[in-house]
Amino acid sequence: MEPQIPLFNDPDSQHISLKDGELVYCPQFFKLPEANHYMHQLLHTINWQQEGMMMYGKQVLFPRLMAWYGDAGSSYSFSGSTYAPLPWTDELLQIRAQIIPLAGVDFNSVLLNRYRNGKDSMGWHADDEPELGVNPVIASVNLGAPRRFMLRHVKEGDKFELSLEHGSLLIMKGALQHHWQHQVPKTTKVSAERINLTFRVIHHCVT
Numbered sequence: 001m002e003p004q005i006p007l008f009n010d011p012d013s014q015h016i017s018l019k020d021g022e023l024v025y026c027p028q029f030f031k032l033p034e035a036n037h038y039m040h041q042l043l044h045t046i047n048w049q050q051e052g053m054m055m056y057g058k059q060v061l062f063p064r065l066m067a068w069y070g071d072a073g074s075s076y077s078f079s080g081s082t083y084a085p086l087p088w089t090d091e092l093l094q095i096r097a098q099i100i101p102l103a104g105v106d107f108n109s110v111l112l113n114r115y116r117n118g119k120d121s122m123g124w125h126a127d128d129e130p131e132l133g134v135n136p137v138i139a140s141v142n143l144g145a146p147r148r149f150m151l152r153h154v155k156e157g158d159k160f161e162l163s164l165e166h167g168s169l170l171i172m173k174g175a176l177q178h179h180w181q182h183q184v185p186k187t188t189k190v191s192a193e194r195i196n197l198t199f200r201v202i203h204h205c206v207t
């Protein structure tokens with residue numbers, strides 16, 4: 001791990017260099033009142049849906065609620081479905097405006113996941129869909145209950161993990177999505193809700 005370099009207004013921010021990938025973690029990117037405000041607003045203003053996928057001819061529901069927002073045209077395909085974005089809300093635009101200077105990319109979409117309690121989860125995967133391009137920068141905002149965020153190197157088996165705190169920002173970049181997978185495991189220890197927002201750039205001219 002590199003020495004810690006303070007970033008912006010969060011003195012506890014950490015730059016974490018992994019083999020084949022990079023993370024920047026800002027535990028207190030949003031101050032507590034602002035984080036509370038966004039949590040409350042997003043619970044009420046986002047069009048949360050329980051999506052699913054077909055497996056062996058049966059519809060299997062994802063263990064969490066989801067929503068997809070962004071610029072018109074930034075459709076996103078994963079697990080066999082294509083999701084058209086809903087138009088940006090005020091809060092999503094405000095959050096985006098605060099993270100773009102740090103991430104250095106103009107995000108055109110955001111995937112929201114809502115974990116209603118510790119039974120909701122996301123399994124091992126990489127955000128490596130072709131429309132995200134090579135070495136995507138993904139900015140992940142965390143609100144509500146802290147949850148474990150686990151990473152594993154696909155070939156080497158190295159492991160790394162963080163607890164993603166209320167009001168934190170995690171930036172994933174470099175070759176991370178091509179070499180590592182990540183997950184948010186189920187837990188019996190958490191009964192409170194959590195919202196995660198992953199801001200992404202969807203490229204359209206994928207051949």
Ligand SMILES: O=C(O)CCC(=O)C(=O)O
Nearest residue numbers: 111113127149184196198
């Ligand atoms: O909830 C999280 O922290 C991770 C979400 C995630 O990996 C994704 O949306 O692709």
Ligand SMILES: [Fe+2]
Nearest residue numbers: 125126127182
């Ligand atoms: Fe992901």
